[in-house]
Amino acid sequence: MTSSTTPGLSRFNASEEPAATAALHEVCSSPAWGSKILAQRPYASAALLLAASDAAMAELTPADLEEAMAGHPPIGRPKPGDPTSAREQRGMAGASEELKAELLELNLAYQEKFGHVFLICATGATAEFMLDRIRTRIENGPEQEREIVRTELGKINRIRLTRLVEEPAEAQEAQEAAEEGSKA
Structure with a gap:
């Protein structure tokens, strides 16, 4: 991550509020998190945007965390038609x-125990790693697990x-067009 403004960051900073809100909702489905990020625009660097994200995540209430988790499908069952x-x-x-x-069996047991999907940053993780993590985390208490979920989010x-x-503007436009096509 560079410390200077990227074309994508400039585009985000200049976006109309509804477009920026929609883009942030694709990142995290917590309206409280998105509002905190929007309120601090423009960002001088991507590093400052990431720091604002971390600070906003730390301030989320348990209800806000529930909203954020609601945007994530269970591990092993990605949303159909969702490239992310x-x-x-x-x-x-x-x-x-x-x-x-x-993993499905443990996902169901986890959801029964905690009331939400098992959430893990799956990017770059193997299926075996994720299975190991759910086996370990299902033994946690609710407060400990909530803080782990906050970190993973x-x-x-x-x-x-x-x-x-x-992401270059062309790639974002292509992804948006594909998403619009899949909704039709």
Whole structure:
């Protein structure tokens, strides 16, 4: 991440509020988080945007965290037609049916215990790593798990924000057109 303004960051800074809000909602579905990020525009650097994201994540209430988690599909079941979800869960692609079945079973047990999906920053993670993490984390208490989820959401937001501000305009336009086509 460079310390200077990228074309993507300049585009984000100059976006009309509805477009910037929509872009931030794709990063994190918590309106409180998005509002905190919007309120500090313009950002002089991507590093400052990421720092603002971290600070906003630290301030989210349990209800805000629930809203943020609601935007994430279960591990092993990316949202159909969602390129972000598929890209982030790429590590599941080569998983055996046995591993997928065990992960599904643990996902359901985790959701029953905590009331929300198992959330992990899956970018670059293997299916085996994610299975190991859910096995470990299902033993946590609710408060400990909430803070782990906050950390994992922060990692995901950083990756998504970096992509948002570093992606060339043509790639963003192509992705938006593809997303609009899949909604039709």
